[in-house]
Amino acid sequence: MPPESRLEKLMRPHMAEIATYHGVDPSEELARSAGIKPEDVIRLNANENPYGPLDKISAALSGLPLHLYPDPNQRKLRSALSEYTGQPAERIIAGAGGDEIIDLLMRLFVERGQKVLDCEPTFGMYAFSARQADAVIASVPRNETWDIDIKAMLEAIDDSARIVFLASPNNPTGNLLTEEDARALLETGLVVCVDETYYEFSNSTLAPLLEEYENLVILRSFSKWAGIAGLRVGYALASARLISHLMDIKQPYNINIAGEAAVLAALRHQGELLERAAILIEQRQRLESVLDDTDGVSYYPSRGNFLLCRFERLTAEEAYVGLARHGIFVRKFPQTVLSNSLRISSGTPEQTDRLIDALRSVV
Numbered sequence: 001m002p003p004e005s006r007l008e009k010l011m012r013p014h015m016a017e018i019a020t021y022h023g024v025d026p027s028e029e030l031a032r033s034a035g036i037k038p039e040d041v042i043r044l045n046a047n048e049n050p051y052g053p054l055d056k057i058s059a060a061l062s063g064l065p066l067h068l069y070p071d072p073n074q075r076k077l078r079s080a081l082s083e084y085t086g087q088p089a090e091r092i093i094a095g096a097g098g099d100e101i102i103d104l105l106m107r108l109f110v111e112r113g114q115k116v117l118d119c120e121p122t123f124g125m126y127a128f129s130a131r132q133a134d135a136v137i138a139s140v141p142r143n144e145t146w147d148i149d150i151k152a153m154l155e156a157i158d159d160s161a162r163i164v165f166l167a168s169p170n171n172p173t174g175n176l177l178t179e180e181d182a183r184a185l186l187e188t189g190l191v192v193c194v195d196e197t198y199y200e201f202s203n204s205t206l207a208p209l210l211e212e213y214e215n216l217v218i219l220r221s222f223s224k225w226a227g228i229a230g231l232r233v234g235y236a237l238a239s240a241r242l243i244s245h246l247m248d249i250k251q252p253y254n255i256n257i258a259g260e261a262a263v264l265a266a267l268r269h270q271g272e273l274l275e276r277a278a279i280l281i282e283q284r285q286r287l288e289s290v291l292d293d294t295d296g297v298s299y300y301p302s303r304g305n306f307l308l309c310r311f312e313r314l315t316a317e318e319a320y321v322g323l324a325r326h327g328i329f330v331r332k333f334p335q336t337v338l339s340n341s342l343r344i345s346s347g348t349p350e351q352t353d354r355l356i357d358a359l360r361s362v363v
C-alpha cells in the first residue's frame with residue numbers, strides 16, 4: 001500500500017493496522033501459483049466437503065423468491081434446527097457461517113481493551129475477531145498432546161476477561177475438549193464458546209451442559225458436513241437469554257434465501273449427508289494407516305475431517321510445495337509450533353489415492 005493517507009488518519013487506529021485473516025484462495029489461483037490446470041487442483045486446505053453439494057440441495061435452490069427479504073426471525077430455520085438438535089428454537093440463532101456468530105459474540109460481550117481467551121494453536125478467526133474489537137487476546141499455549149492447559153487458562157482470567165473460545169475438535173489439532181475442562185471454565189462465569197463446527201464428524205458434543213450453564217455457547221456449521229460452505233450458514237445453541245441478545249444485535253437479514261433453503265434441504269436429507277461424512281472419516285483413517293507405515297511423517301489423532309501431519313525431515317513449507325506440485329493443496333500455519341506440520345483435509349477415496357502417492361514421493 002502507498003504511504004498512509006488522510007483515510008488512515010480518519011480510521012480507528014487498530015483497524016487501519018489490523019493483521020488480517022487470510023482465507024483460502026479459489027482453485028484458479030492455486031492452479032496458477034503451482035503452474036497446473038485448475039481441473040487438476042485437489043483442495044484439501046479448508047476442510048470443505050469434497051463431494052460438493054447434494055443434488056437435492058442444489059434442486060432446492062431453484063425457483064426461490066429472490067425478490068423478497070428473508071425472515072429476520074429465522075422462523076423456519078430455527079424450527080428445523082430445533083428438530084435436528086433437540087433444543088428449543090428460542091435457544092438457537094443462525095449466522096452467516098460460524099464466523100458471523102463469533103463476530104456477534106465479540107460485539108455483544110467485548111469492549112476495547114477487554115480480554116478474549118483462546119488456546120493456540122487454534123482457529124484463527126477468534127483472534128482476528130478479537131483484534132477487530134480492539135480486545136486483548138490471551139492465547140494460552142496447548143500442551144504436547146494439544147490439550148488445553150487449564151491451570152494456565154484459569155490464571156490468565158482476570159477482571160477484564162469476557163469470553164473463551166475453544167474448538168472441539170480443535171482446528172487444526174483434531175482433539176476434543178474434555179467436559180471437565182469445559183466445566184472448570186464455565187464455573188468462572190465467563191462466556192465459554194465451544195466451537196463444534198466438526199460435530200458431525202466427531203459425534204461428540206457438550207450440548208447437554210446447556211441445561212446447566214447460561215454462559216455456554218455451542219457453535220456449529222453447515223459448511224463442512226453439509227457441503228454448503230459457499231452459502232455461509234452456521235448456528236449457535238445457548239441459553240434463551242443469551243440468544244435473545246444475539247438476535248437483537250444481528251443484521252436483520254443475515255441468512256439469505258438460498259442459505260435458508262439449502263439448510264432446510266440439508267436437514268431433510270441429513271442421512272445422505274451423514275453417509276458422506278462417514279466416508280470422509282474412513283478416508284482419514286485410511287491415511288492414518290498409511291502414515292503408520294511411512295517413515296518421515298507422523299500425525300496427531302483427530303476427531304475431525306482433517307489430520308495434522310508432522311514431517312520429520314522436511315519443513316512444512318517444503319512439504320507444502322512438494323504436494324502442490326502434485327496438485328494437492330493443504331493448509332500450512334505461521335505458528336512456530338507448527339513449522340513442521342500441515343493440516344490435510346479428508347478427500348474422496350480417489351483424492352486420497354492421489355494424496356497417498358504424492359505424500360510417499362514427497363517424504
Ligand SMILES: Cc1ncc(COP(=O)(O)O)c(C=O)c1O
Nearest residue numbers: 097098099123171197221223234
Ligand atoms: C473451528 C472452526 N470454527 C468455525 C469455522 C467457520 O466455519 P463457517 O464460518 O464456514 O461456518 C471453521 C472453519 O474452518 C472452523 O474450523
